[in-house]
Amino acid sequence: MDLSYYPGCTLKTKAKSLEDSTIASMAVLGINLVEIQRWNCCGATYSLANDDLAHHLAPVRNLIRVNEQGTNKVGTLCSFCYNALKRANLLMQNDQEKRKTLNDFMEEEMDYNGEVEVVHILEVLRDEIGWGNISEKVKVPLHGLKVAPYYGCTLLRPQEVAIDDVERPTILGSIMEAIGAEVVEFPFATECCGSFQIVSNPDSVTQRAWDILSSALRREAEALVLTCPLCNFNLSQRQQELMRRYSDFKGIPIFYFSQLLALALQLDPQLCHFELSYGEPLSLLKGKELVP
Amino acid sequence: MRVEISSQRLQSDFVKKVEEISGQNLLSCNQCGKCSAGCPMSFVMDSLPNQIIRLVQLGLQEDIASSKTVWICASCLTCSVRCPQGVDLGKVMEALRLINLRKNIDYIETSNISTDTLSELPQIALVGGFRKHTA
Numbered sequence: 001m002d003l004s005y006y007p008g009c010t011l012k013t014k015a016k017s018l019e020d021s022t023i024a025s026m027a028v029l030g031i032n033l034v035e036i037q038r039w040n041c042c043g044a045t046y047s048l049a050n051d052d053l054a055h056h057l058a059p060v061r062n063l064i065r066v067n068e069q070g071t072n073k074v075g076t077l078c079s080f081c082y083n084a085l086k087r088a089n090l091l092m093q094n095d096q097e098k099r100k101t102l103n104d105f106m107e108e109e110m111d112y113n114g115e116v117e118v119v120h121i122l123e124v125l126r127d128e129i130g131w132g133n134i135s136e137k138v139k140v141p142l143h144g145l146k147v148a149p150y151y152g153c154t155l156l157r158p159q160e161v162a163i164d165d166v167e168r169p170t171i172l173g174s175i176m177e178a179i180g181a182e183v184v185e186f187p188f189a190t191e192c193c194g195s196f197q198i199v200s201n202p203d204s205v206t207q208r209a210w211d212i213l214s215s216a217l218r219r220e221a222e223a224l225v226l227t228c229p230l231c232n233f234n235l236s237q238r239q240q241e242l243m244r245r246y247s248d249f250k251g252i253p254i255f256y257f258s259q260l261l262a263l264a265l266q267l268d269p270q271l272c273h274f275e276l277s278y279g280e281p282l283s284l285l286k287g288k289e290l291v292p
Numbered sequence: 293m294r295v296e297i298s299s300q301r302l303q304s305d306f307v308k309k310v311e312e313i314s315g316q317n318l319l320s321c322n323q324c325g326k327c328s329a330g331c332p333m334s335f336v337m338d339s340l341p342n343q344i345i346r347l348v349q350l351g352l353q354e355d356i357a358s359s360k361t362v363w364i365c366a367s368c369l370t371c372s373v374r375c376p377q378g379v380d381l382g383k384v385m386e387a388l389r390l391i392n393l394r395k396n397i398d399y400i401e402t403s404n405i406s407t408d409t410l411s412e413l414p415q416i417a418l419v420g421g422f423r424k425h426t427a
Contacts, residue, residue, distance in 0.1 A: 009415040044419035045367065048386035050315040055423070080416045157369035158380075166373050192332040192368030198413065199421030200400045201364060204336045230416050237412070 003124065004071045005033035006062055008081035009041050015229035015256075017273035018077055022121055022258040024271045028137060029129050033075060033121075036065045042084040045196070053101055059088035060102060064109050066116045073117045075124055077258075079228035083154035086118040086161040120155060122171050122227065122257070123163050131178040139266035141180025145288055147260070148184040148221035149173045150212065152231040153192050166190075175257055176225060179264035184221040188212040193234040202238075209238035210245075213252055222284060223253045225260060232256065236278035253281035263290050301351030306391070310348050313387035320377045321345045327371035327381050337361040341371055341381055348384065362388040363399050363425065389424065399425040 003026075011019040023033050039062050047055035062085060066074045076082040092099050093114030103111045125134065149172035156162045156169060164171045169190065173183040193212060194205030213235060216224055226232060236254045243249055259272040269291045274282050285291045301307075311318055321342070328340035339347070339359040347355050356362070362385050371381040392399075402422065410418070 009419075014414040041415075041419065043423070044416045045423050048367065048380075048383045049313050049390055050383075051313055052390075078416065080420065153366075153368040153370075157373050158382075159373050192366050192370065194333070195366040195368065196417050196420030196424060197333070197364070197366050198417050199405070200425050201336070204333060204364065207335065208332060229414050230420070233414050233417065 001030060002032045002034050002071075004066050004069060004074045005035050006039055006042075006066070006074050006076050006081060006085065007035060008039075008076070008078045010080075010229045011078055014233065014276065015078065017276050018227070018229060018256040018258055020271045020273060021256065021262040021267070022077055024267050025258055025261045025265055026121070026124075028265050028267065029125070029134065031124065031129070036062070036069060036074065038065055042081045044080050044084060046084045046087040053098060053105075056088050056091060056098075056102060057106065059084045060092060060112060061106070061109065063089055063092070063114075063116045063118070064106075064112050067112060068110065072115060073119060075119055075121050077121050077227065079120075079152060079154040080230065082118070082120045082163075083161060087158075089114050089116060089118050090160060120163050120227075122155075122175065125175055126171055131174050134175065134178040134261075138179050138264045140264055140290060142176075142260060142264055142288070142290060143180050144182070145260075145284075145290065146182045146184050146220060146222045147176050147225045147255070148186050148216040148219065148223070149176060149189060150216075150224045150226040150231065150235070151190050152226065152228045153190075153195065154228065156190055172225060172227070172257055175261065179261055181225075181260065184216065184219050186216045186219045186221065188215045193231045195230060195234070198230075198234050205234050206238045206241050206245075209235050210242055210249075213239070213242070214249070217252055221252065223255055223281070225255050225257050227257055239279060251279050253277070253279055253284050255281065295350070295352065297350055302349075304351045304353070306353045307348065307351045309391060310384060310387045313390055314380070314383040316379055316381075316384055318345065318349050318379075318384070320379050321349065321375075322377060324376060326374050326376065330370045330374050332368060332370065333364050333366055337364050341365075341385075344388070345379070345381060345384060348388070356388060357392070367424065393427040396427045398427055402426060
């Protein structure tokens with residue numbers, strides 16, 4: 001089955017590991033991700049201002065691209081893109097006045113009324129493929145690997161775009177269990193990593209990374225698993241600074257869920273692009289004999 | 293601290309503008325403090341989120357302008373999903389940032405960011421950060 005797919009900017013560079021491992025894994029699971037044509041940046045953050053329509057144009061244009069191709073559903077991987085596209089879509093579905101203004105402004109485009117459904121690939125894995133079917137396809141169960149699922153913000157907030165329970169999500173944990181990993185729950189799983197404050201206030205992000213990572217380590221997690229490229233960057237790159245500040249902090253590998261999924265499906269580890277990761281993720285995986 | 297409250301301040305253009313941009317009814321807030329309790333960035337804020345909304349209710353624009361809080365907010369929306377009164381504080385914070393940015397005053401000087409940092413950061417960090425902190 002084909003599914004339209006919106007990658008977004010970061011997945012073509014820093015998060016190539018998320019894209020390649022997901023596309024290959026989904027193909028094994030029976031879903032062919034088809035990249036939409038002529039996509040543009042989604043704007044990364046959904047505009048929260050009532051009187052700012054200009055910033056909705058970018059995500060809405062992407063939804064029009066999907067619609068043009070005659071499909072009614074688009075899958076996303078980047079948490080920021082998911083949030084921006086999903087919220088812009090809800091606006092186009094529910095706010096008649098703003099919808100008309102936006103459509104009038106984009107006179108060169110076909111009118112858009114929110115016909116497309118925006119989903120995150122994790123939802124496709126849960127709702128269309130199912131954990132049981134994923135388990136059946138696993139060739140290398142990740143037995144003995146203790147992972148802490150970390151959700152961050154934009155998959156869960158606000159409520160109307162949440163892919164799971166806002167306060168107590170299980171979707172990342174369920175997929176990790178489906179591929180044989182041991183799930184470690186920890187109280188910082190839905191707390192913000194500091195997000196774009198890495199640009200203006202990087203010290204505050206260092207403290208967030210410490211709170212989140214040290215909590216997971218106290219519960220004996222060996223790795224964090226997530227889906228947001230910005231969470232991945234903040235929680236990985238800040239570890240150098242944390243090692244300088246805390247002599248007993250030895251670091252913890254950060255994985256995209258799809259990297260571990262691809263390994264469990266015995267796909268080529270090169271698809272996981274571990275060279276883009278910070279730290280030494282491979283030494284943990286080699287120690288568990290999950291990569292050659 | 294002595295705070296002077298006046299009807300002019302309570303009904304000032306500033307209060308109306310925040311309500312208009314955010315689309316929120318500021319008087320819904322009854323100062324329960326749940327937003328501040330759950331805020332992951334409160335440890336670096338000089339005024340807590342519930343204090344910011346109180347300052348807006350009272351029209352104390354100068355006190356908000358001298359606080360770093362709205363620039364520390366990461367728009368994680370934890371406050372917004374937890375508010376028992378349904379106030380979307382994330383939108384109030386956005387309105388307060390925009391009132392400043394729309395005067396063409398940037399919070400960060402982008403030319404000060406090193407090329408190493410620029411090439412290292414993922415695009416979503418840069419686009420997100422510039423959207424929130426520059427005019």
